[in-house]
Amino acid sequence: xxxxxxxxxxxxxxxxxxxxxxxxxxxxxxxxxxxxxxxxxxxxxxxxxxxxxxxxxxxxxxxxxxxxxxxxxxxxxxxxxxxxxxxxxx
Numbered sequence: 001x002x003x004x005x006x007x008x009x010x011x012x013x014x015x016x017x018x019x020x021x022x023x024x025x026x027x028x029x030x031x032x033x034x035x036x037x038x039x040x041x042x043x044x045x046x047x048x049x050x051x052x053x054x055x056x057x058x059x060x061x062x063x064x065x066x067x068x069x070x071x072x073x074x075x076x077x078x079x080x081x082x083x084x085x086x087x088x089x090x
Contacts, residue, residue, distance in 0.1 A: 003032070003047040003081050006057060010071035012042045017068040018089045024059050025087035028052050035090035047084055 018034040021044060025032065030052060032045035046056055063069050
């Protein structure tokens with residue numbers, strides 16, 4: 001079991017991005033959270049199996065025409081935590 005914290009940059013606030021990330025996480029049995037940051041980015045904490053975390057980070061890197069547009073995913077740290085039993089939008 002591993003955990004990654006990702007800062008997502010782009011058009012990711014006010015366009016349903018956190019709900020999209022939550023849906024992907026729940027389907028993949030990943031715990032953690034997605035929350036808006038003051039600088040316009042979204043912070044994502046994802047906890048799960050290493051292989052699932054790799055796939056998760058690929059799936060949340062979206063670029064839609066009329067919705068979320070991720071310009072950059074930045075993994076800011078690898079952390080170990082078991083504080084979450086599901087995935088939450090904060």
